[in-house]
Amino acid sequence: MTLDPPAGIRTITDPRDMAGYLQGVRGECAQSPFVVMPTTTKEVADCVRHLAAHNMPFVAQSANTGLVGASVPDATGHQAVLSLSKLRDVFDLDLANRSLRVSAGFRLSEINARLSQHGLFFPIDLGSDPMIGGMVATNTGGGRFVRYGDVRRNVLGLTVVLKSSDAEILHLGSAVRKNNTGPDWKQNYIGTSGWFGVVTQAIINLEPVVQEQAAAIVVPSNDAAMLRLLQHLETRVGSLLSAFEFMSRAAMSHAFAHAPALSNPFAGGDIPQTAVLVELSRATTGAPWDTPLDEVLQSVLAEAWELQGAPIQDALFGRPEEIWALRHALSEGVKSAGPLIAFDLGFTRDKVIAFRGAMAPRLAAKFPHIEICDFGHLGDGGLHFNLVKTDGPNTPAFETELRDFVVAAAVQEFGGSYSAEHGIGPKNIKYFRQFTEMSPQTRRAQALKFQE
Amino acid sequence: MTLDPPAGIRTITDPRDMAGYLQGVRGECAQSPFVVMPTTTKEVADCVRHLAAHNMPFVAQSANTGLVGASVPDATGHQAVLSLSKLRDVFDLDLANRSLRVSAGFRLSEINARLSQHGLFFPIDLGSDPMIGGMVATNTGGGRFVRYGDVRRNVLGLTVVLKSSDAEILHLGSAVRKNNTGPDWKQNYIGTSGWFGVVTQAIINLEPVVQEQAAAIVVPSNDAAMLRLLQHLETRVGSLLSAFEFMSRAAMSHAFAHAPALSNPFAGGDIPQTAVLVELSRATTGAPWDTPLDEVLQSVLAEAWELQGAPIQDALFGRPEEIWALRHALSEGVKSAGPLIAFDLGFTRDKVIAFRGAMAPRLAAKFPHIEICDFGHLGDGGLHFNLVKTDGPNTPAFETELRDFVVAAAVQEFGGSYSAEHGIGPKNIKYFRQFTEMSPQTRRAQALKFQE
Numbered sequence: 001m002t003l004d005p006p007a008g009i010r011t012i013t014d015p016r017d018m019a020g021y022l023q024g025v026r027g028e029c030a031q032s033p034f035v036v037m038p039t040t041t042k043e044v045a046d047c048v049r050h051l052a053a054h055n056m057p058f059v060a061q062s063a064n065t066g067l068v069g070a071s072v073p074d075a076t077g078h079q080a081v082l083s084l085s086k087l088r089d090v091f092d093l094d095l096a097n098r099s100l101r102v103s104a105g106f107r108l109s110e111i112n113a114r115l116s117q118h119g120l121f122f123p124i125d126l127g128s129d130p131m132i133g134g135m136v137a138t139n140t141g142g143g144r145f146v147r148y149g150d151v152r153r154n155v156l157g158l159t160v161v162l163k164s165s166d167a168e169i170l171h172l173g174s175a176v177r178k179n180n181t182g183p184d185w186k187q188n189y190i191g192t193s194g195w196f197g198v199v200t201q202a203i204i205n206l207e208p209v210v211q212e213q214a215a216a217i218v219v220p221s222n223d224a225a226m227l228r229l230l231q232h233l234e235t236r237v238g239s240l241l242s243a244f245e246f247m248s249r250a251a252m253s254h255a256f257a258h259a260p261a262l263s264n265p266f267a268g269g270d271i272p273q274t275a276v277l278v279e280l281s282r283a284t285t286g287a288p289w290d291t292p293l294d295e296v297l298q299s300v301l302a303e304a305w306e307l308q309g310a311p312i313q314d315a316l317f318g319r320p321e322e323i324w325a326l327r328h329a330l331s332e333g334v335k336s337a338g339p340l341i342a343f344d345l346g347f348t349r350d351k352v353i354a355f356r357g358a359m360a361p362r363l364a365a366k367f368p369h370i371e372i373c374d375f376g377h378l379g380d381g382g383l384h385f386n387l388v389k390t391d392g393p394n395t396p397a398f399e400t401e402l403r404d405f406v407v408a409a410a411v412q413e414f415g416g417s418y419s420a421e422h423g424i425g426p427k428n429i430k431y432f433r434q435f436t437e438m439s440p441q442t443r444r445a446q447a448l449k450f451q452e
Numbered sequence: 453m454t455l456d457p458p459a460g461i462r463t464i465t466d467p468r469d470m471a472g473y474l475q476g477v478r479g480e481c482a483q484s485p486f487v488v489m490p491t492t493t494k495e496v497a498d499c500v501r502h503l504a505a506h507n508m509p510f511v512a513q514s515a516n517t518g519l520v521g522a523s524v525p526d527a528t529g530h531q532a533v534l535s536l537s538k539l540r541d542v543f544d545l546d547l548a549n550r551s552l553r554v555s556a557g558f559r560l561s562e563i564n565a566r567l568s569q570h571g572l573f574f575p576i577d578l579g580s581d582p583m584i585g586g587m588v589a590t591n592t593g594g595g596r597f598v599r600y601g602d603v604r605r606n607v608l609g610l611t612v613v614l615k616s617s618d619a620e621i622l623h624l625g626s627a628v629r630k631n632n633t634g635p636d637w638k639q640n641y642i643g644t645s646g647w648f649g650v651v652t653q654a655i656i657n658l659e660p661v662v663q664e665q666a667a668a669i670v671v672p673s674n675d676a677a678m679l680r681l682l683q684h685l686e687t688r689v690g691s692l693l694s695a696f697e698f699m700s701r702a703a704m705s706h707a708f709a710h711a712p713a714l715s716n717p718f719a720g721g722d723i724p725q726t727a728v729l730v731e732l733s734r735a736t737t738g739a740p741w742d743t744p745l746d747e748v749l750q751s752v753l754a755e756a757w758e759l760q761g762a763p764i765q766d767a768l769f770g771r772p773e774e775i776w777a778l779r780h781a782l783s784e785g786v787k788s789a790g791p792l793i794a795f796d797l798g799f800t801r802d803k804v805i806a807f808r809g810a811m812a813p814r815l816a817a818k819f820p821h822i823e824i825c826d827f828g829h830l831g832d833g834g835l836h837f838n839l840v841k842t843d844g845p846n847t848p849a850f851e852t853e854l855r856d857f858v859v860a861a862a863v864q865e866f867g868g869s870y871s872a873e874h875g876i877g878p879k880n881i882k883y884f885r886q887f888t889e890m891s892p893q894t895r896r897a898q899a900l901k902f903q904e
Contacts, residue, residue, distance in 0.1 A: 096679055096802035097833070098686075119687065139632050152636070153605055164897045170890075178798035178834045178872035180591050180643045181880070181888045184604070185898065187639035191632045196898070208687045227548055234550075235571065235660045238735045239691040283690045289743040289751050296741045346630035350548035381549070382630045420630035428633070436633045445616045446637065446648070 006050035010037045021081050024072040031077035037086040041200040048167035058082045060194040062131035068425030070193045084133045098206045099175040104133025120206040123148035136199045139191030141421035146379030147242040157203035158186040175203050193423050208283035214293035215279040215323035217316045219272045223353050225311035229304055236300050243279035244379040251373040255333030262329050265316045277327050334373045334386045339394035343385040345410050346420030352383050355414045382420045411435050458502035462489045473533045476524040483529035489538040493652040500619035510534045512646040514583035520877025522645045536585045550658045551627040556585025572658040575600035588651045591643030593873035598831030599694040609655035610638040627655050645875050660735035666745035667731040667775035669768045671724045675805050677763035681756055688752050695731035697779055702825040707785030714781050717768045729779050786825045786838045791846035795837040797862050798872030804835050807866045834872045863887050
């Protein structure tokens, strides 16, 4: 491709400088003629118009932290990168409304650092540090979904540049929370990986920042007991519950092996079959009517102990950052254990447990050199189903067979989703075509109606 | 119209029997050739196909409780009514998942009555008792929006019959909460009054039912102080806050006049300029770590008393049902005061106060025989801006002039919405065309992208 980049907009063409924009987190690696870095919505539109006029495909990218390969160019080497990382012209805080209008190129950590002095935060909790554009494009969920929901729930408005030859700029929604004046068009640009347009700004809902937390690691009597514990907590402490994360023995074992400094909290160092991280939190601390959260957590877990069938075997308390250290060490631990085939699945809540129960013997029978090292968010049905190959190399054919087997069971048998919170991307496009995509007639029937 | 109704599906043609389906809540009155009452999604599709084949327009209706005339036929007399009130074939509760698949013809009250034995409820709190189909079609919000959000936040999946000649049945979304596998098409059928399709089933999120409540009527020092009180409560009691409703003196005065049995809680019976109903609630009661909510409410309001500038002048406590009696009496009270021109506006939170402040002198100058009897939900920016004509009859020309004046100020000057939670309908279609509707080119640009 010899197309010139759009004039007057910062562009990188040196392969060495482009490297960080071409490599994906999961090892994807591609080539691109250039990376263009607009700084305003208008410049984004100029880029899109220029690229469209020359029939040049592009991929929009913000922090390039995505896990499904959707933020890096494809293998053709012909796609430009439209980087939103310099799109940082707007940061408009409305304190009274608890809302923020922010450009796509701000990182989550930076947004929350700026908000902390005002006692507010954007309540999406992630292991990575994406920019707001990518968060909208993938509709990230994360570890506090059970309390705050996903990005979709917290987006009030969007500015979007359509991927058309006109590169029309749309302002969809606003900071007004109650607005029922026709189709909520912005929804189509949330969680759709930039297919329909490039998100350049978002107006997001903010929440009072967390001031007090308490956390424990709970050993359930068995896997089904996790669900009873969750229901108990939802009824007894309601929205104080901010995380309910289960961890398999295999995942925890690898975390301890990989991070020797990580302290093993279990009696005798004996890692249980499953453990659950429970976190309570609230936006205030020291109010005279509030019992300290560590006392609340101890009491509500003591109650669970007494429930019929005793869903709890043990509960280990500690400072929240200690408790979370184990949870945060899981991903690296699992990655260090061998070739990883990772799935980001979503189910209704009881099906998480049913799926795990059914897959263990099936995988053992059909794929003998696979170890299940899973963990996830039971409160919202999210399951990070990580499989480690324990013997021999991972080959593309083996991985494809394994992926097809797991996804088919998750979707067809357990009614699950093959992408709970990571999006589609090259990694999942095959399953999108197989399980999700509407027929052209149906899409037409839907689309026609929009034009009435 | 001499078209026969679809064969084999219950139909009403006698004008006397049709009356309840043809009259709207706000006095709209129309004619229709027949009311057809399918009982399954398949029958709905049969009806839509039959009507489409004969080019017969129709209006979908569930409980016919809408306030903008969208649920009754238009003035032509040629529109059929597709009543969903007998569509009651599905009520599938998933307790573990806190979700319910339910047909469009179930009323909110009936859903919650059935759920109460399981300790769950659908957390949309309304003054009327709509059916689930209409709730989705209008994306109702209501009095507990500040705690639970609107219908959109609580819809996980939809079954929709497209308004096409094929009347295709779409199943959009599911009970799975974390699912990011492409466009969330169901969003286009929420809050769009059935324009794009008829909602026949919804899968909805349920919450643990409220077990304990406390409420008070607070007299703020001035209107701006309401916002400071709200921010204080959000920070100090977080998601215990379930309602924050302000009421104007005029609205309260008419409520007391219209309902003599209603007790006046104010010192000396002296109705203040503005009062705020504050409610706290939670899903559990009597937990040893919880301070009773009436004590929490007294303490947090006592704190507000001490804040700089003292945003509170008085706080009146009582049983929640007594406290709510005043709020619930406002609508009827205002209606009894004279010809009513009602607006359902939405703003960012500080603009609610700014708009009220600006409009009082302007309306007094331009429309001398108008009394502002407003109330609303400050927590989410909703304002029921009710105007009563105090002298002389209301004429269509007068009402149009007044409506145009108020809506133009709300939208153009204060960035507000002319329909916060009631939808479009004949009442707002003029403002939709003026302020909301996208150009045909833009709609095409959006729509084309959907077909890629």
